[in-house]
Amino acid sequence: MMFNPQVIIEKLPELGSGLFVTLLLWIAGIAGGVVIGFLVATARRFGGFATNAVLGSVVEVLRGTPFLIQIFLLYYGGPFVGLMLDPIPCGLIGLTVYSAAYYSEIFRAGFAAVPVGHVEAAGCLGMTRLQTIRRIQIPEMALIVLPPAVNLSVILLKESAVLSIITVPELTATVSAIGSQQYAYLEAIFILAVVYWALVELTDRLGRAAEYRLSRLRFLKA
């Protein structure tokens, strides 16, 4: 067995462009997912029974089906209903919708974890409903949701590799293409694994550092 990573090192610029697309899709997917997920969770909590039921079923379906099937439906099924998407926008939309479902569940649990007493106390002090949401429920929830949100972000980074299947030119697609061109497939996949591993470990550490700082902040203010 020959193992010669040199042939991949020569193709670093291409690897870099793949990494760039992966990071871009990942960060945009997180941003979109957090915003939509938050709106969904808020609507489900404060929007009445019908809203909760409808959004809840959509979230359940998104969480109960594989990401790959959702992406196939969007990419191959889209053109049949007039939705012609290039791979990158298609991947971005898919990743955003998928992550929004999971983020909304995290925010929902976060809302539920805010002690009822705090909300009642805010009401007694004369805060309006909106003030209570904005000044009590959201800040308290932020602390609770940070660890699962970081966890989910790591999962999304790994899930974004699936987009290579619909030919999005991200890290996995680029590096495996380099591997086949150079007849060094094993080396390519090995390097690919190491790059993802490093990214995931880095995100994990950053997340834990953020948690630590936030928890100290709360302690000082309390």
Added chain:
Amino acid sequence: MTFKLFTLLLQAALSTIGISLVSIVIGFVIAILLSAATLSGKAIYSAPARLFVSFFRGVPLLVQLLLIYTLLPAIGLNVPSIVAAIIGLSLCTAAYQAENLRGGFSSVPKGLIEAAEVTGFNPLQIFARIQVPIALRLTLPTLVNESIMILKASSLVSVVGIIELTKMAQDLASSTYQPIPIFLSAGLVYFVICSTIALLGRYAERSMARTSA
């Protein structure tokens, strides 16, 4: 979308269920060894176990599958692709299940173990009759979640050419030129299987809670 196509999807779903089930069981056995190694307190055992868990939790499953799929032939093991896929899924779920089990084992109250020691249980008895039952009950919800994750993740083995639900849907979608009904039906089948697992999990949790009361 005819009834015939739907039965083809259902048949393919059986292999999805089979692959996932085998991987979860193998993964569970590896996970017990991994969590025992991590909790052993000896660096020769715990360091490799931690590295294993970190690697398989840190690399996308798709990349793991491609890696195993190319690595096995490169070291002279020409196994069928279904074996490579099951190895990939098992190793991945083993890493996640090991983390869950480790959490379960470390939350077994110390007092119970001490009480068992005092009453004259030997270490093996303590492990088998105190630690495992309690840890299992504590980790059952995460095991159910993990099974659902693996069932969905098994869609990725379609990439190495195994005929399961996703691959079948892909083939049918391109041959019938009806991607929307086919992928929707495939999604529905996945959804029904996942919901069933979740339901069974809740039932098992409830009956376990009853027996402990």
